[in-house]
Amino acid sequence: MSKQWATSKNGAFQRQVSSFRETISKQHPIYKPAKGRYWLYVSLACPWAHRTLITRDLKGLSSVIGCSVVHWHLDEKGWRFLDMEKLVEDKESFLEHWHDAAGGIETAREDASRSFAAIKNDSQRFMVDASNEPHYGYKRISDLYYKSEPQYSARFTVPILWDLETQTIVNNESSEIIRILNSSAFDEFVDDKHKKVDLVPEHLEAQIDDFNSWVYNNINNGVYKAGFAEKADVYESEVANVFEHLDKVEKILGDKYAALEDKYGKDDRQKALSEFFTVGEQLTEADIRLYTTIIRFDPVYVQHFKCNFTSIRAGYPFIHLWVRNLYWNYDAFRHTTDFDHIKLHYTRSHTRINPLGITPLGPKPDIRHL
Template sequence: MSKQWASGTNGAFKRQVSSFRETISKQHPIYKPAKGRYWLYVSLACPWAHRTLITRALKGLTSVIGCSVVHWHLDEKGWRFLDMEKQLEDRESFLEHWHDAAGGIKTAKEDSSKSFAAIKNDSQRFMVDATNEPHYGYERISDLYYKSDPQYSARFTVPVLWDLETQTIVNNESSDIIRILNSNAFDEFIDDKFKKTDLVPAQLEAKIDEFNSWVYDSINNGVYKTGFAEKAEVYESEVSNVFEHLDKVEKILGDKYVKLKAKYGEDDRQKILSEFFTVGDQLTEADVRLYTTIIRFDPVYVQHFKCNFTSIRAGYPFIHLWVRNLYWNYDAFRHTTDFEHIKLHYTRSHTRINPLGITPLGPKPDIRPL
């Protein structure tokens, strides 16, 4: 994400294609399910990596698959961890934290709008700015790519799903990783209550895939095509497309709310919200994939990527209700959302867009109460 892109000759944004596309299953000749064998490397700022953290928590895999978090500041060498000296001091604390049964990022803040001025790009706050890399003492995500393939020559993206046994990347495509995590491959290692969670139920799979396809192109990736456009006509076309498709989501959710209100009555908000999702009447992968863009929209994309026709809170009442429902009523969403990482990453790492590196304090609050 972020610097993992290139601009074409027409000034349009081009996203890199992921290189590692293996899966994990009992039938796979190499990558078989096991507790503690696999490790997830993520950025809390990156919406693609955020998908995998949410899915990991929803599926009860926080004690099965460990996790490391890179620093929010993406410099010219890519994503980095904290320095080796600090890593060694905090190894046990680190492992205990990332196998926390709640699956939460304990440092995530509900309101990051107080002050950023004193936070430097080289800040070394353990478990706040980043974690260590506990297995090899690596300083960079790039080290994992070179360990997997010494001839690797593309950009170093997150998320990374890593195999500690073969010491290689299994997969670095977020859409694949969340399907792997959602599969029943790890069911023998999780509590029974999580086995009921299926983010891609068979009866909804076709609808989820169809929804994901246009949401990805026009919203998830659409904000990037807007923000990284290098010609005015490209920007204007892309930003119009983003809001055209937000309008489409708003209508879907608006129609859904009307039906649920008729079903349960206007006053039974709890029952309405228990079925208030984008596809079907249950939480699915479609909600996870859309959420990571919408939760960043008002804090970052409105100002930083110039997606400023309106904000979610001002212009889309049903999307606004939907995103707050996920954030406030589901720990997997709230505990993996770190507004400080999100705001600092975009505004400090994209120097062409924001050369002075000043991080806006608003909107206030980052997310409104439900």
């Protein structure tokens, strides 16, 4: 089996640079806003794809931009869909569903600590393990890349923002996709409530960009640099760096919560939580981008990527409060978080790290209540 990630000669993990970097706007000569024209291809296990699903939901775009979900098991040929020819006859019924599903699948079970032993890597549970690719009947994400660029030779990554009109990839860089979704491009297709949602407000944009920059390099990608390191000294340096920056986030959130308690009093917890965010006093892109790593930390990164100085729930009380607040109080976070996909993907797909493919049952529960 070929390696599923790239490392340098010193054993350090190297992330691939995204290839398709177009945008969507009324001013764009090709990619103009339209309802039903664009499609998201995602993995529920992937933190980068998860960002796009949360943003799509928060912006009210579930009925504007459809979605297909790949199987949680990543094999040597890459991400795959279910073969609907073998599973259903009524193709129109499931095609319609993808325009309304927040997470794109039957997702978000509150506790995935049941037995995984009977679940096989080639399982074919429609709307549980994966969806189909409804437009071309493709079996692999790679088919979409080759349709866009026949000579494509890099890895086949998710998420993909696809244009059904030109039949090509618009963008496969998650940070840019969420900016596209957050823009006013699709406002004419959503209600007034969702038009008002701005995840990158102008007065906070510089702070959001700064926060995202160091969180991406040291936490979002940091857990991968620790987990995929192939030399001990590289791993030890990277894992220490992850926790150094988690300490930084904890300090930021701890100071924020103390200020909110001073503002509202210690007994009005709900008001404090309504303004308890990483940047400013409103939900922003910075929260989305950090959340998709933190929600995976205890179930996966502690054991699988050896980021085990401590867990979020045991060592970071304010990060723990912040992530639970997002999960339990905002449907867009809870309905797009699938702990089964997360656990099964990492532990079954990364055979160099976990060659026996045994999926740990813990922690229990996957996420604690507020």
